[in-house]
Amino acid sequence: MSQMTANGLAVEGLHARGARRRWLAPLLLGLSALVMVLGASVGSTGLDALWQAVRDPVAWQIVMDIRLPRTVGAWLTGALLGLSGAVAQGLFRNPLADPFLLGSASGAVLGVAVLLVFSGTPVAAASWWLKLGLTGGAFLGALGGVLLTLLLAQGVQHTLRLLLAGVVVGYVLGAVKDLVTLSAPDVLSSMLAFVLGNTGLLGWSACGVLALVLVPLLVLSAATARVLDGLSLGESTAFSLGLPLTPMRALLVAVLALGTGAAVAQAGLIGFVGLAAPHLVRGLLRVTHGPLLLLSAITGGLLLSVADIAARVLIAPQELPVGVLTAVLGGSYLLWLMYRRTRGGGG
Template sequence: MNSRAAWLAFALLTLSVLALAVGAGVGSTGFESVLRARHDPVAWQIIGEVRLPRTLGAWLAGALLGLAGAVAQGLFRNPLADPFLLGSASGAMLTVALALALMGGDAAAASWAGKIGLTGAAFIGALGGVLLTLLLAQGVQHTLRLLLAGVVVGYVLGAVKDLVTLSAPDVLSAMVGFVLGNTGFVGWSACVVMAAVLLPCMGLAWVMARVLDGLSLGEATAQSLGLPLAPMRAALIAVLALATGTAVAQTGLVGFVGLAAPHLVRPLARVTHGPLVLLAAMMGGVLLMLADIAARALIWPQELPVGVLTAVLGGSYLLWLMYRRTR
């Protein structure tokens, strides 16, 4: 990691700590609860059981999406690749809806086993969505075909998810929060689940970063380096699906974080994929944490679903990115 990357990592870490402190004071009761926390058990409970896990959970979910975005863009050699543009998020939402129907529809009250079950179901759905996209696109060679296949798969799986939701009324209210993207129900158990997934996914992506570096030079170059592309691609797709599925299972559809995080890192630190996946994860965490704080503060005392805010900002960023690439 070069000096610019080290400074960027330090800046993102510092910003994360500051945002966590700010997030502890942003809510319907304002910063007064922070001042009263030492003497008021109710205020302390609001901070310790609601705001802190929510803010930390936003960082962890953003880190998972940033990591997934960096892996997707390197694996498919496509700067516009994103977990939400490849069918993985739609597949995760479908299996989450099915799991909620079996659990009775209450995601917020799910036990540890329930949260782990939701994460496992979302992983299976995300993996299936990516594989279906690759099947329709007939590989990764054609960028436009890959993106179009991802859009088609996303619409089809989204429609099936809607059918599941309509057929199980108990799931409808829970799925509204998932579709809009919501960090309001993230607790300490969800944070533990996301952290337990983030660490091995990060380690595996770091170990296989050499494959992403080789693929960035072209398929033939990667093969000439003697890299076992088939099993390593399968492992990287598993990382992409597990990271995306875990974030979706805990916070719902929070779009464009995975797309924007790697793009914001690259001009600031010219690095190979090893440091890139780490920095993209940190950038994704900061982006979603700041978006969560803004979603709570913009229309206080009410709040916006964080997925709506990231969709507006991220969609605008994607339009600008596509416009710049066409010039």
């Protein structure tokens, strides 16, 4: 009788998780839509009603050309960071892995700095093609940073060695970036915006580039979800399942580098979104990497959209760099997570 009761409870638990999985994505997308409407209504003068902007051509132009692309771009940037964070944590089998942790961020910023120096064009005046070129340069820089980290760490087998190699590569590439920007003082203001994280630079051209990167990355990451599930069971188990680990690892590194590079190229360094989004999804329900990657992308977009609105509102009419705000909030969340795990381990 007790066995039947246990089986019944297990079946009910599976049904409950399945129901949560079905409604979580539409709920997050609905919240994202509401946040986008709110973001399009928030400006330097406070909260404006969108229907009032319909009657005022100037206000409507501000909404359509400045506020709305900034809000949409913030969501797309957060989605790329959330997706990259979930890929990094699955690839390196480390729940504290961050898309910026393995030299990818420093490499991406270096790639942006080199292109800005050679083009001589400020980011605010960049054309569609230059923004696309910045994304390509950031991707190559991020890919180079990750590959250099993997080379120094001799693979992903030793987590501590991998993290130490990522720290070293980050410092070295950051120093090279500083040398590049010092050689061309005209790009210092643009690089400062990248280092602090700034969604105010996002326009419709940036949204187009971000969407152009996000959609295929979602498809590619979904195709590699089975590999991430196998890696979560251990290297030997994944190998025994007949999974093509070597080419899939290379593809996952490319997804991580391109997602990070595109986000950095358009909005600068915005930390902790990629770390927090997968953790929040896992806190809501237990899923395999297929749903986790999609839900992490949506959660990352929602998190950065909310942070962008908060950055505009907290000290209005001035603005906080959104990267500073996410660092404070994300760092507090990380400390709380570590404290909770320490208490759980001690108990």
